[in-house]
Amino acid sequence: MAGVAVSTTINGDSIEYLCQPDETLLDVLRDRLGLTGAKEGCGTGDCGACSIILDDRLVCSCLVLGAEAEGRRVETIEGMAHGDTLHPLQQKFLEHAALQCGICTPGFLIAAKDLLAKNPDPTEEEIRFGLAGNLCRCTGYDKIVRAVQDAANVMKGA
Amino acid sequence: MNFDPRYSGRNFTSVGTRPIRPDGVDKVTGRARYGADFNMAGQLVGRVLRSPHAHATIRKIDTSKAEKLPGVKAVITAADLPDLTDGDAAMYDILDNCMARKKALYDGHAVAAVAAVDARTARQALKLIEVDYEVLPHVTDVDEAMKHSAPVLNDTIFTEGVEEKPARPSNVTTRTQYGHGDIHKGFGQADYVVERSFKTEQTHQGYIEPHACVANVSSDGTADLWVCTQGHFVYRQHCAQLLGMEASKLRVTSSEIGGGFGGKTHVWAEPVALALSRKAGRPVKLVMTRDEVFRASGPTSATSIDVRIGASKDGTITAAEATLRYSCGPYAGMWAEIGAMTAFACYRLENVKTVGYEVLVNRPKTAAYRAPSAPMAAFAVESTVDELAKEIGIDPVEFRIRNAAQEGTRSSYGPVYGPIGIGPTLEAAKNHPHMKAPLGKNQGRGMACGFWFNFGGQTCTDLNIGMDGSVSLAVGTVDVGGSRASLSLVAAEELGIAYEQVKAVVADTSSLGYNDMTDGSRGTFSSSMATISAARNAIKILRERAAQTWDIPVEDVVWEKGHAIAKGEKYGNLAALSLREIAAASGKTGGPIAGHSELVADGAGVSFATHICDIEVDPETGATRVLRYTVVQDAGKAVHPTYVEGQYQGGAAQGIGWALNEEYIYGKDGRLQNPGFLDYRIPVCSDLPMIDTQILEIPNPNHPYGVRGVGETSIVPPLAAIANAVSNAAGVRMTHIPMSPPRILAAIEAERGG
Numbered sequence: 067m068a069g070v071a072v073s074t075t076i077n078g079d080s081i082e083y084l085c086q087p088d089e090t091l092l093d094v095l096r097d098r099l100g101l102t103g104a105k106e107g108c109g110t111g112d113c114g115a116c117s118i119i120l121d122d123r124l125v126c127s128c129l130v131l132g133a134e135a136e137g138r139r140v141e142t143i144e145g146m147a148h149g150d151t152l153h154p155l156q157q158k159f160l161e162h163a164a165l166q167c168g169i170c171t172p173g174f175l176i177a178a179k180d181l182l183a184k185n186p187d188p189t190e191e192e193i194r195f196g197l198a199g200n201l202c203r204c205t206g207y208d209k210i211v212r213a214v215q216d217a218a219n220v221m222k223g224a
Numbered sequence: 225m226n227f228d229p230r231y232s233g234r235n236f237t238s239v240g241t242r243p244i245r246p247d248g249v250d251k252v253t254g255r256a257r258y259g260a261d262f263n264m265a266g267q268l269v270g271r272v273l274r275s276p277h278a279h280a281t282i283r284k285i286d287t288s289k290a291e292k293l294p295g296v297k298a299v300i301t302a303a304d305l306p307d308l309t310d311g312d313a314a315m316y317d318i319l320d321n322c323m324a325r326k327k328a329l330y331d332g333h334a335v336a337a338v339a340a341v342d343a344r345t346a347r348q349a350l351k352l353i354e355v356d357y358e359v360l361p362h363v364t365d366v367d368e369a370m371k372h373s374a375p376v377l378n379d380t381i382f383t384e385g386v387e388e389k390p391a392r393p394s395n396v397t398t399r400t401q402y403g404h405g406d407i408h409k410g411f412g413q414a415d416y417v418v419e420r421s422f423k424t425e426q427t428h429q430g431y432i433e434p435h436a437c438v439a440n441v442s443s444d445g446t447a448d449l450w451v452c453t454q455g456h457f458v459y460r461q462h463c464a465q466l467l468g469m470e471a472s473k474l475r476v477t478s479s480e481i482g483g484g485f486g487g488k489t490h491v492w493a494e495p496v497a498l499a500l501s502r503k504a505g506r507p508v509k510l511v512m513t514r515d516e517v518f519r520a521s522g523p524t525s526a527t528s529i530d531v532r533i534g535a536s537k538d539g540t541i542t543a544a545e546a547t548l549r550y551s552c553g554p555y556a557g558m559w560a561e562i563g564a565m566t567a568f569a570c571y572r573l574e575n576v577k578t579v580g581y582e583v584l585v586n587r588p589k590t591a592a593y594r595a596p597s598a599p600m601a602a603f604a605v606e607s608t609v610d611e612l613a614k615e616i617g618i619d620p621v622e623f624r625i626r627n628a629a630q631e632g633t634r635s636s637y638g639p640v641y642g643p644i645g646i647g648p649t650l651e652a653a654k655n656h657p658h659m660k661a662p663l664g665k666n667q668g669r670g671m672a673c674g675f676w677f678n679f680g681g682q683t684c685t686d687l688n689i690g691m692d693g694s695v696s697l698a699v700g701t702v703d704v705g706g707s708r709a710s711l712s713l714v715a716a717e718e719l720g721i722a723y724e725q726v727k728a729v730v731a732d733t734s735s736l737g738y739n740d741m742t743d744g745s746r747g748t749f750s751s752s753m754a755t756i757s758a759a760r761n762a763i764k765i766l767r768e769r770a771a772q773t774w775d776i777p778v779e780d781v782v783w784e785k786g787h788a789i790a791k792g793e794k795y796g797n798l799a800a801l802s803l804r805e806i807a808a809a810s811g812k813t814g815g816p817i818a819g820h821s822e823l824v825a826d827g828a829g830v831s832f833a834t835h836i837c838d839i840e841v842d843p844e845t846g847a848t849r850v851l852r853y854t855v856v857q858d859a860g861k862a863v864h865p866t867y868v869e870g871q872y873q874g875g876a877a878q879g880i881g882w883a884l885n886e887e888y889i890y891g892k893d894g895r896l897q898n899p900g901f902l903d904y905r906i907p908v909c910s911d912l913p914m915i916d917t918q919i920l921e922i923p924n925p926n927h928p929y930g931v932r933g934v935g936e937t938s939i940v941p942p943l944a945a946i947a948n949a950v951s952n953a954a955g956v957r958m959t960h961i962p963m964s965p966p967r968i969l970a971a972i973e974a975e976r977g978g
Binding site: 086088096101102103104105106107108109110112113115142143144146147152156159160161162163165166167168169170171172175191193194195197198199200201202203204205206207208209210211 | 901
């Protein structure tokens, strides 16, 4: 089967790749581009571990085809820190121990970044509903919510 | 090495602080490598063909068409995994579960596997494998499976643990019994007796990372396995035995693990991946889909439990009895036995008897799930305890305090307790502001206690001091939730150096001696004990090197705050030597400095918790909302309190999901109807409130710092605490977990209708 040629922007870099028409963007990121930060927890859009931002919209990359990234902007966890400076959300996740096993963490960070971009001063309830598309089995979410609250405060002050 | 593991009180410097974990940055930047994040040059994609039938004889498997498909490099069936278990029944069961031999025993049971150049080819190949099944009658319900009329899964099983061998085989593999005293006498002394029956449905650990591994078998008989596991040494042993390899020739590296909760203590796909790689002569990557994770890995037991408890007017329990039936999937386990051991462990009882029945069903093989078997038993017992308190007219917390086990109590499962935390957690719960907070309409409060044994086990640790004075700590217990941070704290504490000076890693199976799995809440308990022992061995060498440098007897050198100090006035002019200074000179004083430790970490202190929760029930729909939740648990000593809180919160959240929503739903055809996160719904962020925690520290006398395991106990009380809260809110006793809206509504309507 012939591949589809795709030109796209990932974390600010121009990227070109060939993929199969039925190949998900998640598989392209992980298997073709070596960007394994997005995880496959379910493959059906239920767990959010593969969350990325596609043209300012939070999506599950397991539900997007690789071919659909043509001409668009993709943001993944690998692009979240600036050089060796962590994003405030990353720093606050560490300080609050908002991760135990860490498999859901990239997805949560991307979802939280998207949430704060749209709502810089969310209430606890808004955070809880804003992150309801991401599953975490370790933490009970308590420390994740606190980390996002703390990061929001830091980012407001910045 | 004369290591003394006994507790000695001390003032801590590092232990009890909350630094950032050493593996943290990799995990927030996406760089940490989990099971599916590893690749090898030339690797193939492995996929597994699974039975669609709950129970079927496999007459014939024809793989010829699949083998001819271009790009297919290996196809295997049970014939490629010959039985090398040599009469070891438990290993045979593992082998049969990895690849069905004569019969498929559940929907999802592996029957064949392929390795191909890509996923698409592998999927096509699976469709070309022809399996001739003779479908057999099946049974998936634990009570149904015990009936004489039930289809028998394994006709070589005759119930063990009964006085006479039964005349015919059955699905009841084992009867176990625990207790002491005379329950007939005890019930005779009772003024009040409450008897209730309960059911709990099967749940899955629900780790977000599916099972994943990369196997690479070389033609020289050596092999490497990269895998997400809670116990790479155990995986090595099991895989080597099943494949007929020498253990030392199989190197297993544990990846970062994306959750396990007991579910990654068992091999499933790994022997299959190794067999595929052996046949294909190339590396094979095998990653389960979520559907496979639900259908073929994990789950906990479904249960059916009867409880009877009697008490006198003054609120003293005079007798307690429980009959516990646990499903174990198609292979015998010891799940009912653990339930029977834990059921009444919180209480001081003169007369107690528990009987467990282990029951085969056509469901996936039961695997450990966080304090396995204890939550269901606690649900049944703690619900009955609440009912009994109500009958007597005593406050349920007060009733529990009056009957709580204490130091010197003979536990219901046999041993006599040392210092324990059940009384203190109950007192703390009683005095907690949560207990006094007002409740609104349709809201109820519940509380319950929980117990878990905790485990120690075989542990091996290396502590190597670099020439720059930094410390590498190599441990063999997989880090499932922050243990590299806590073990670094312990090494820093013992050596008297900064946390940042220590770097902990999980070593592979060829780099360190054998370690049991990270299970039984043993990770930090046992590896911290081994780390303390290794550090003390290193300190001995550090003192020797200082003594050599100073040319004084080693007995005159003590180790304090990271320095060797010459003891006594006669050495007044000798400046203390720091660890860094001694390390820098090590090349000239006898070479590298290291401390090793190999031990069996006996004396894991038992663990108790008390939980309080408030639930609102909508009487029109049966829907529930968790309003407030508080966990009180004894940690012995919290090494890294933030991660201890995390264990408390995570266990509570899993328990909330189990109590209110999660269950395996089987159709009449014996097929699992909800093998995905959409229909098997675990709690999401918007389902939960903040989960308050209170850490009590009642030192474990068998650990130098007083540490107890903390990981599992937090999932034991929630089913019962929430059931008590829902029952109080709805005005009707809930006896079936999960308390999903339809079940609550049916209970309310039955109560209304009378």
